[in-house]
Amino acid sequence: MTVDLNSLQNVQLVREGHLAIVTVNRPAKLNALDGQTIAELDAVFAALDGDASCGAIVLTGAGEKAFIAGADISVLAKQGVLDGSDNARAGQQLTLRIENNKKPVLAAINGFALGGGLEMALACDVRFAAKTAKLGLPEVSLGILPGYGGTQRLARLCGTGTALQLILTGDPVTADEAMRVGLVNGVFEPGELLAQVKAIALKMVSRGPQALALAKQAVRRGVHLSMQDGLALEADLFGAISSTAEMKEGMAAFLEKRKPSWLRA
Numbered sequence: 001m002t003v004d005l006n007s008l009q010n011v012q013l014v015r016e017g018h019l020a021i022v023t024v025n026r027p028a029k030l031n032a033l034d035g036q037t038i039a040e041l042d043a044v045f046a047a048l049d050g051d052a053s054c055g056a057i058v059l060t061g062a063g064e065k066a067f068i069a070g071a072d073i074s075v076l077a078k079q080g081v082l083d084g085s086d087n088a089r090a091g092q093q094l095t096l097r098i099e100n101n102k103k104p105v106l107a108a109i110n111g112f113a114l115g116g117g118l119e120m121a122l123a124c125d126v127r128f129a130a131k132t133a134k135l136g137l138p139e140v141s142l143g144i145l146p147g148y149g150g151t152q153r154l155a156r157l158c159g160t161g162t163a164l165q166l167i168l169t170g171d172p173v174t175a176d177e178a179m180r181v182g183l184v185n186g187v188f189e190p191g192e193l194l195a196q197v198k199a200i201a202l203k204m205v206s207r208g209p210q211a212l213a214l215a216k217q218a219v220r221r222g223v224h225l226s227m228q229d230g231l232a233l234e235a236d237l238f239g240a241i242s243s244t245a246e247m248k249e250g251m252a253a254f255l256e257k258r259k260p261s262w263l264r265a
């Protein structure tokens with residue numbers, strides 16, 4: 001599916017300085033992910049990955065009710081074996097696009113984050129929820145299992161006990177419960193969520209852009225490695241950042257008691 005970034009239908013991309021706010025925009029369907037929406041999100045995240053003027057990305061949902069209420073069930077209902085695999089692959093590719101993005105990606109979970117919606121949030125680097133949000137993987141109640149990485153990422157983030165409780169009951173948890181089990185990093189009043197998440201994103205943007213990308217890579221790749229290999233990766237990436245213009249600027253700014261001025265487009 002070819003996507004024209006200038007005429008997106010189901011996704012809104014707003015730039016605010018070095019921040020990119022990506023909003024899934026199908027509020028009448030609680031921002032459910034159909035093929036068009038997944039293709040548009042994929043294209044947007046790919047473009048932002050290569051855009052040096054973008055320092056951090058916030059992912060959220062349109063309206064007050066939902067972040068993303070899952071994959072579009074009307075599409076899933078019609079799928080056969082091949083469509084099902086294609087659908088899972090497209091969703092998984094999008095989660096990898098989010099997870100491997102060079103920029104920090106923050107989820108602002110403004111309402112229901114269910115099924116594929118929670119799976120998108122799980123691929124983000126950090127997650128913040130409105131107090132009213134509900135988060136869950138209800139797939140087994142539809143006779144399917146999570147297919148956009150939920151079985152893997154939830155278990156890695158929260159442990160198998162919590163993951164299996166959510167996945168096998170299909171019941172959602174409140175934002176406070178999600179906070180308790182480490183599924184989200186913070187909970188805010190609904191009216192304050194986006195502003196708070198933007199403030200955290202701006203804090204990240206104030207740091208060295210290459211340092212952010214390499215630190216993210218060290219963590220993202222390191223969790224799949226042994227401690228020995230992970231430390232070797234960290235040392236390699238530390239070597240890669242050493243003596244860059246960015247490192248020199250960061251050190252000089254500290255010694256000269258001023259704010260660093262990072263090189264950005």
Ligand code: COA
Nearest residue numbers: 028029030032069070071072073074112114115116138139
């Ligand atoms: N796929 C397709 N459409 C969806 C959807 C989804 N995942 N989630 C919500 N919608 C649609 C509804 O069909 C409805 O459309 P309609 O007005 O044309 O009938 C609209 O969004 C509003 O949803 P509705 O169910 O009326 O809202 P609600 O407040 O009563 O319930 C939910 C909200 C989230 C509890 C409920 O919509 C729901 O359970 N959604 C499915 C969640 C899910 O199982 N996701 C995982 C999919 S794998």
